[in-house]
Amino acid sequence: MCGVCGIVSYGAPPDLELLRRMMGRLGHRGPDGNGYYRDRRAALGHTRLAIIDTSGGAQPLCNEDGTVWVTFNGEIFNYVELGEELRHRGHTFRTASDTEVIVHAWEEWGEECFARFNGQWAIALWDRRAERLVLSRDRLGVRPLFFIRLPTGLLFASEVKSIFADPSVERAFDPAGLDQTFTYWSPVAPRTVFGGIEQLEPGYFAVLDAGGFRKAAYWRITFPERGHEPGQDAQENAEALRERLIEAARLRFLRSDVPVGAYLSGGLDSSVTAAIISRYTDAPLHTFSLRFSDSEFDEGHYQKQMSAMLGTEHQDIMVSPSDIADVFPDVIRHAETPILRAAPAPLFLLSKLVRENGYKVVVTGEGADEVLAGYDIFREARVRLFWSRDPGSAKRSRAAELLYPWMARSPGRMPAFARSFFGRHLDPGDPALSHRPRWDSTSVIKNMLSSDLQNEIGRADAEDVVAAMPPGSECWDPLSRGQWLEMTTLLAGYILASQGDRMLMANSVEGRFPFLDRDVVDFTNALPARHKLFGLEEKYLLKRAFADLVPDDIVHRPKQPYRAPDAASFFGADRPAWFEEVMSERAIAAAGVFEPSVVAGLLAKCTRTGGEKMSNTDNMRVLAIVSTQLTHEYFIAGGGGRAQERALPDPCVAVDLVTEDRSVP
Amino acid sequence: MNRDTVEQVLRDYNALRRPGTDPELEAVRAAVLLEDVFGVTLSDAEIDPAVVADPSAVAALVARRRGAR
Numbered sequence: 001m002c003g004v005c006g007i008v009s010y011g012a013p014p015d016l017e018l019l020r021r022m023m024g025r026l027g028h029r030g031p032d033g034n035g036y037y038r039d040r041r042a043a044l045g046h047t048r049l050a051i052i053d054t055s056g057g058a059q060p061l062c063n064e065d066g067t068v069w070v071t072f073n074g075e076i077f078n079y080v081e082l083g084e085e086l087r088h089r090g091h092t093f094r095t096a097s098d099t100e101v102i103v104h105a106w107e108e109w110g111e112e113c114f115a116r117f118n119g120q121w122a123i124a125l126w127d128r129r130a131e132r133l134v135l136s137r138d139r140l141g142v143r144p145l146f147f148i149r150l151p152t153g154l155l156f157a158s159e160v161k162s163i164f165a166d167p168s169v170e171r172a173f174d175p176a177g178l179d180q181t182f183t184y185w186s187p188v189a190p191r192t193v194f195g196g197i198e199q200l201e202p203g204y205f206a207v208l209d210a211g212g213f214r215k216a217a218y219w220r221i222t223f224p225e226r227g228h229e230p231g232q233d234a235q236e237n238a239e240a241l242r243e244r245l246i247e248a249a250r251l252r253f254l255r256s257d258v259p260v261g262a263y264l265s266g267g268l269d270s271s272v273t274a275a276i277i278s279r280y281t282d283a284p285l286h287t288f289s290l291r292f293s294d295s296e297f298d299e300g301h302y303q304k305q306m307s308a309m310l311g312t313e314h315q316d317i318m319v320s321p322s323d324i325a326d327v328f329p330d331v332i333r334h335a336e337t338p339i340l341r342a343a344p345a346p347l348f349l350l351s352k353l354v355r356e357n358g359y360k361v362v363v364t365g366e367g368a369d370e371v372l373a374g375y376d377i378f379r380e381a382r383v384r385l386f387w388s389r390d391p392g393s394a395k396r397s398r399a400a401e402l403l404y405p406w407m408a409r410s411p412g413r414m415p416a417f418a419r420s421f422f423g424r425h426l427d428p429g430d431p432a433l434s435h436r437p438r439w440d441s442t443s444v445i446k447n448m449l450s451s452d453l454q455n456e457i458g459r460a461d462a463e464d465v466v467a468a469m470p471p472g473s474e475c476w477d478p479l480s481r482g483q484w485l486e487m488t489t490l491l492a493g494y495i496l497a498s499q500g501d502r503m504l505m506a507n508s509v510e511g512r513f514p515f516l517d518r519d520v521v522d523f524t525n526a527l528p529a530r531h532k533l534f535g536l537e538e539k540y541l542l543k544r545a546f547a548d549l550v551p552d553d554i555v556h557r558p559k560q561p562y563r564a565p566d567a568a569s570f571f572g573a574d575r576p577a578w579f580e581e582v583m584s585e586r587a588i589a590a591a592g593v594f595e596p597s598v599v600a601g602l603l604a605k606c607t608r609t610g611g612e613k614m615s616n617t618d619n620m621r622v623l624a625i626v627s628t629q630l631t632h633e634y635f636i637a638g639g640g641g642r643a644q645e646r647a648l649p650d651p652c653v654a655v656d657l658v659t660e661d662r663s664v665p
Numbered sequence: 666m667n668r669d670t671v672e673q674v675l676r677d678y679n680a681l682r683r684p685g686t687d688p689e690l691e692a693v694r695a696a697v698l699l700e701d702v703f704g705v706t707l708s709d710a711e712i713d714p715a716v717v718a719d720p721s722a723v724a725a726l727v728a729r730r731r732g733a734r
Binding site: 399 | 696
């Protein structure tokens with residue numbers, strides 16, 4: 001895990017000082033070293049978090065004759081097997097790093113190399129002879145990769161703040177990016193919330209050369225036609241899933257030259273990954289957990305149970321609402337985007353705990369809910385479909401009680417809730433039936449937008465996510481369509497970004513996610529939907545596959561989505577001083593995103609109650625406003641990330657073909 | 666859809682059942698599963714504990730519905 005950046009220039013040689021400033025803004029991603037390469041057309045920068053071949057893998061790194069250079073963030077977990085194959089084909093390696101495998105794989109297989117990689121990556125390759133830049137991003141968007149196309153060239157980086165190191169880059173919100181955020185919870189690649197700044201789509205590579213700029217997918221999220229899945233036997237599939245997950249977790253634990261820890265949330269997914277590591281490796285395991293002072297969110301009991309069972313060395317951090325308010329500005333500095341939940345804040349504190357304990361790699365259960373259908377949104381969709389077959393049926397309407405047990409205890413509230421929950425957007429032919437309620441409820445934020453922004457959104461030509469669903473998806477199981485939408489929107493845009501990479505890398509920690517392994521995802525996507533969501537039993541096959549490794553009460557505990565105390569954090573007695581400033585009428589008007597009078601009304605309402613018993617909608621509204629205001633302050637009105645620029649130590653790699661300076665270890 | 670498949674699905678389903686659940690609600694839970702797995706629609710009369718727990722009855726109604734298509 002590292003930071004990457006670079007410049008391709010159509011005119012004068014790339015500005016080395018600009019490159020170093022770009023690298024300086026990625027110092028937190030790579031505190032273990034840095035390096036650069038420059039010729040008359042391109043410059044590549046790298047800040048290193050040394051994990052594999054810590055003594056020999058400095059970057060940028062080149063092939064045997066120095067004609068192909070790479071700067072790389074991430075891991076290629078099958079680099080050992082690929083390296084052997086490439087050696088058999090005559091390639092000579094100077095290091096034991098996975099980075100060098102990328103260079104030789106590109107030489108050997110060209111664009112087809114990316115489909116051979118099993119890992120998480122953001123890669124920039126520069127082919128000097130062809131004057132060709134190639135960018136590539138992993139299949140599901142674990143690692144970020146942003147770029148901007150300018151009349152003078154192209155800039156790319158792991159984080160937007162690095163691109164903003166170029167003062168000629170205009171800094172403004174993109175109305176369509178904000179519109180997507182206030183619908184889907186995040187912008188959808190290639191869009192971001194910043195005008196002109198693009199992110200490479202997960203599963204894509206891009207090429208910039210004399211032929212211009214072009215992109216293509218090397219992998220797509222896809223599912224088989226319902227009823228034509230290759231394996232129909234649940235027991236056989238459970239065994240195959242177990243085999244693949246064990247291998248994925250082993251790869252992520254063992255392929256590291258530094259110790260690897262694990263998160264333990266108290267839920268099924270991280271319990272499975274930690275249990276696999278504990279059972280199938282000899283290494284001692286160190287686990288880390290989040291605790292909440294608010295018992296509504298705390299899962300400490302299950303964490304301790306699992307840790308005791310596995311015999312791990314365990315540490316946790318107790319997070320209070322005021323802790324969340326205190327770190328929230330730092331969270332936005334790293335997330336670089338508005339967020340609708342405070343959930344990234346505790347994860348920021350957790351990765352800090354990991355780093356303070358001397359670890360810089362953790363394995364987590366991220367991705368299981370998407371690939372094995374763990375989220376409530378999938379269960380809700382199934383109930384809505386069931387109910388839609390006869391909306392007048394008293395029996396069918398009771399299915400909602402299976403999702404929400406409180407309804408059975410409060411029959412008086414049930415009919416109104418059921419009507420509101422089931423009655424909207426209930427078109428069984430709608431490919432986005434699963435997601436309409438969420439998008440609908442999120443979109444209430446847009447009622448608070450300024451009229452100017454609403455007009456700009458109306459004029460913007462935003463991409464339609466549903467229209468982009470692949471041909472043939474109408475023959476997928478409805479669950480598969482929901483999974484596609486979830487992986488395309490929330491997983492890449494929020495879970496792996498604002499809750500994942502950004503909160504981990506803020507403290508120089510790499511996350512590794514066995515559930516997002518190439519072979520696991522290809523396998524789970526091909527499963528019959530009923531093996532993932534069996535009736536209303538979520539992650540059915542995972543529970544079946546690992547029933548022997550995880551205690552029964554964790555396997556069968558009701559699903560508890562990861563949540564943190566939200567906007568109430570900002571209305572307690574110890575409200576932070578920065579909150580008043582960024583939420584002032586002057587600041588709201590200056591940002592131009594929200595209508596100041598509407599914001600003032602919402603704040604007055606929340607202040608009156610001290611944040612107690614806030615509705616979900618008000619929670620989300622407050623978070624959206626605060627995070628948007630901070631994003632504006634740091635990246636548009638302010639220095640664009642200058643505050644995070646670090647002075648870098650002397651580079652480990654310094655190759656400047658413009659001045660003919662050359663220093664490579 | 667043969668009887669063995671129906672029996673297997675009901676066996677897997679029964680393994681997940683928790684004691685003490687309202688039988689009528691449990692029938693709804695089973696109906697959600699059966700409609701999804703077998704691609705049929707049950708009538709209100711069929712969303713009944715006695716029907717959805719009986720492999721023979723389920724196999725018969727699945728065959729009926731599929732035959733009627």
